[in-house]
Amino acid sequence: MKVAIVGGGPSGLFLSILIKKKIPAAEVIVFEQNAANATFGFGVVMADTGLAHLQRASPEVCTDLIAAMRFNDRQVIVANETPITVQRPGSGGAIPRIRLLEILGDHASRAGVHIHFEHQLLDFDRLDADIIVGADGVNSRLRDRDESAFDTERRHLTNHFAWYGVAKAFPNPSLVFRKYKTGYFVAHYYPYSDDMSTFVAECDHQTWIDFGMEKMSQSERKAIFELVFSSELGDCPLISNNSSWRQFPVIRAHKWFSGNRVLIGDALNSAHFSIGSGTRIAMEDAISLADALVLYPHDGQQALEHYVCIRKPQKQKLIKASEASFTWYENIRQWMDNYDAQEFVYRFMTRTGRVDIDRLRKQYPGLVQGFESAGVVPRKQKVQL
Numbered sequence: 001m002k003v004a005i006v007g008g009g010p011s012g013l014f015l016s017i018l019i020k021k022k023i024p025a026a027e028v029i030v031f032e033q034n035a036a037n038a039t040f041g042f043g044v045v046m047a048d049t050g051l052a053h054l055q056r057a058s059p060e061v062c063t064d065l066i067a068a069m070r071f072n073d074r075q076v077i078v079a080n081e082t083p084i085t086v087q088r089p090g091s092g093g094a095i096p097r098i099r100l101l102e103i104l105g106d107h108a109s110r111a112g113v114h115i116h117f118e119h120q121l122l123d124f125d126r127l128d129a130d131i132i133v134g135a136d137g138v139n140s141r142l143r144d145r146d147e148s149a150f151d152t153e154r155r156h157l158t159n160h161f162a163w164y165g166v167a168k169a170f171p172n173p174s175l176v177f178r179k180y181k182t183g184y185f186v187a188h189y190y191p192y193s194d195d196m197s198t199f200v201a202e203c204d205h206q207t208w209i210d211f212g213m214e215k216m217s218q219s220e221r222k223a224i225f226e227l228v229f230s231s232e233l234g235d236c237p238l239i240s241n242n243s244s245w246r247q248f249p250v251i252r253a254h255k256w257f258s259g260n261r262v263l264i265g266d267a268l269n270s271a272h273f274s275i276g277s278g279t280r281i282a283m284e285d286a287i288s289l290a291d292a293l294v295l296y297p298h299d300g301q302q303a304l305e306h307y308v309c310i311r312k313p314q315k316q317k318l319i320k321a322s323e324a325s326f327t328w329y330e331n332i333r334q335w336m337d338n339y340d341a342q343e344f345v346y347r348f349m350t351r352t353g354r355v356d357i358d359r360l361r362k363q364y365p366g367l368v369q370g371f372e373s374a375g376v377v378p379r380k381q382k383v384q385l
């Protein structure tokens with residue numbers, strides 16, 4: 001079996017490792033447009049539930065990822081200038097994206113995968129492979145070359161965001177929702193090494209217009225966020241790594257494969273960064289595709305059908321959660337205007353519809369006590385025996 005993978009991000013590299021591990025005779029080639037030591041963005045978060053899935057698929061890779069992660073068991077949410085600490089039931093880990101790719105790249109090379117860095121693949125027709133995988137991210141060329149075959153739907157959200165870094169390790173992952181003058185701003189930051197944090201900056205479209213950001217340079221936009229979040233940043237400026245301002249593209253490829261071409265990760269469905277799970281969702285796609293190829297090594301079509309069958313129901317739940325989350329953020333002005341800190345956090349925690357008050361009570365008892373004291377939710381009646 002010969003598998004060509006376009007894109008050496010988390011999904012493409014993880015897929016290559018799993019295929020070589022399970023079908024050693026397979027020829028697996030990865031084409032990555034960037035150099036081996038280059039990537040976009042800064043650190044990414046991977047929650048413990050996500051890690052557990054990866055652990056089952058490849059304990060060796062997972063062990064190395066965990067060793068490179070920085071763990072934290074709480075998050076601070078600031079609304080109306082009131083910090084509320086959310087003690088998490090399990091700890092989430094954060095890792096520099098570059099380190100994540102190095103670890104995956106090392107495992108792939110050792111397993112015998114051929115990785116061609118600095119090779120941007122644009123001509124897919126000349127590829128000689130049984131299966132061609134589009135793991136080339138949200139702007140997938142493989143998908144865009146044949147949009148109708150993949151039945152692709154796309155639109156952009158209205159909020160604006162940019163992915164920055166900061167040269168200090170904040171004590172806790174935090175989400176700060178701040179009104180400044182007439183603007184509504186959000187900072188989502190978390191430490192991912194001893195001296196670096198990721199800082200995702202976001203504002204709604206009305207703020208973008210009111211502050212004249214449309215006509216500003218990248219550095220002027222950055223300066224606005226440095227001013228709004230000066231109490232958090234202190235002396236540390238925001239650091240750019242091709243940190244362009246964007247409106248999040250919602251991509252949905254309704255058909256997951258066409259002929260021998262198949263999509264995984266962000267190329268298939270973009271997952272909004274507010275659920276902090278895009279990387280592990282992409283890597284879980286890789287697990288399902290690898291499993292399907294192992295089951296039907298001599299029948300590509302059957303394998304791809306099986307991939308859709310085993311992965312689509314689960315992925316749709318995660319995508320639905322992502323959609324509920326970004327819809328919540330799109331209405332951030334309404335939440336920030338109408339609710340005090342406790343109610344705001346309650347609505348934030350339940351925004352995806354996957355967590356209700358009973359689950360909150362079980363997983364975050366301290367937080368729910370605060371909601372009860374503030375009258376956001378009724379106190380739970382004690383059962384009389």
Ligand SMILES: Cc1cc2nc3c(=O)[nH]c(=O)nc-3n(C[C@H](O)[C@H](O)[C@H](O)COP(=O)(O)OP(=O)(O)OC[C@H]3O[C@@H](n4cnc5c(N)ncnc54)[C@H](O)[C@@H]3O)c2cc1C
Binds near residue numbers: 010043137163277
């Ligand atoms: C601001 C922001 C913050 C985020 N934070 C988190 C987080 O905390 N946790 C989390 O889990 N996820 C996070 N994500 C989401 C996460 O980055 C993505 O979901 C994840 O990277 C998807 O992996 P992928 O392998 O599908 O695609 P990508 O990571 O995009 O990888 C695609 C690869 O393909 C390469 N490529 C593209 N086209 C070609 C071509 N034609 N030829 C060769 N190579 C090509 C690219 O260079 C890239 O290396 C965040 C995203 C954003 C925007």
